[in-house]
Amino acid sequence: MTPLRTKRLILRNWEERDRPLFHRINSDERVMEFFPFRRDRAQSDALFDGLRDGIARRGFGFAAVEIDMTGECIGFVGLHPAEYLEPFLPKDTIEIGWRLAPEFWGKGYVTEAAETHLAHGFEIFGFDEIVSFAVAGNGRSTAVMERIGMRRDAAGDFDHPRVPDTHPHLKRHVLYRLARSDWEARTGRPDSLRCGGSVLSRKRQFVPLLGLRGRHSFEDGGEIIA
Numbered sequence: 001m002t003p004l005r006t007k008r009l010i011l012r013n014w015e016e017r018d019r020p021l022f023h024r025i026n027s028d029e030r031v032m033e034f035f036p037f038r039r040d041r042a043q044s045d046a047l048f049d050g051l052r053d054g055i056a057r058r059g060f061g062f063a064a065v066e067i068d069m070t071g072e073c074i075g076f077v078g079l080h081p082a083e084y085l086e087p088f089l090p091k092d093t094i095e096i097g098w099r100l101a102p103e104f105w106g107k108g109y110v111t112e113a114a115e116t117h118l119a120h121g122f123e124i125f126g127f128d129e130i131v132s133f134a135v136a137g138n139g140r141s142t143a144v145m146e147r148i149g150m151r152r153d154a155a156g157d158f159d160h161p162r163v164p165d166t167h168p169h170l171k172r173h174v175l176y177r178l179a180r181s182d183w184e185a186r187t188g189r190p191d192s193l194r195c196g197g198s199v200l201s202r203k204r205q206f207v208p209l210l211g212l213r214g215r216h217s218f219e220d221g222g223e224i225i226a
């Protein structure tokens with residue numbers, strides 16, 4: 001993955017120095033309020049390795065978010081294959097997701113990172129649609145979805161198959177969708193990608209797209225990030 005720059009952030013693959021932060025966000029009660037599992041350091045490291053390898057292999061994934069000014073890693077935002085959610089979502093579904101250390105909430109970092117990942121997904125990878133989902137009560141997460149222009153698809157709500165029966169209140173998930181055409185209409189950017197402050201011609205830089213338009217499969221199951 002080529003690091004992406006936003007106004008305040010660098011979005012990049014994971015580095016060794018990020019492991020402690022990654023463990024903290026995967027074990028913190030506040031961060032994990034809407035997830036059934038907490039991870040010890042060994043489990044966190046295994047997930048870290050999977051995410052890092054997946055990003056290196058396919059060019060995208062739940063990627064580290066670093067504050068440009070300080071070099072500090074604060075969590076992750078990224079696109080991810082949601083291949084494990086059949087029959088609720090087709091095997092080639094791409095989701096966008098996020099998880100930040102709590103001291104960095106409320107500053108707009110997630111929205112800023114997510115907007116850039118959406119642009120990358122639609123303009124570089126050529127995805128036709130990106131979805132997101134969350135436990136129904138996770139208002140902070142659905143607020144991000146709404147801020148970045150996603151729309152609720154109530155007919156698509158589902159009980160997450162990876163949430164065990166011991167946590168019935170975390171099963172029901174609400175589904176949000178964003179089609180490429182709606183993203184283009186909202187951002188007015190069908191022909192160019194604003195990247196690192198410069199406008200790159202899609203024709204010159206990104207044609208052909210990475211061959212992922214339409215049906216695709218990454219055949220790695222997508223790391224389970226619950």
Ligand SMILES: CC(C)(COP(=O)(O)OP(=O)(O)OC[C@H]1O[C@@H](n2cnc3c(N)ncnc32)[C@H](O)[C@@H]1OP(=O)(O)O)[C@@H](O)C(=O)NCCC(=O)NCCS
Pocket residue numbers: 030031032034097098099100101104105106107108109110111112133134135138140141144
């Ligand atoms: C969900 C989560 C990522 C959202 O983080 P967040 O900080 O609320 O989201 P943003 O970074 O987009 O910040 C938006 C907030 O910053 C404020 N803000 C401040 N400066 C801003 C700026 N420059 N631009 C946009 N918003 C800004 C917004 O007003 C908003 O505040 P509010 O919460 O009072 O309404 C975070 O709560 C989290 O990590 N939760 C735990 C993990 C989790 O549940 N993940 C999702 C699973 S589906």
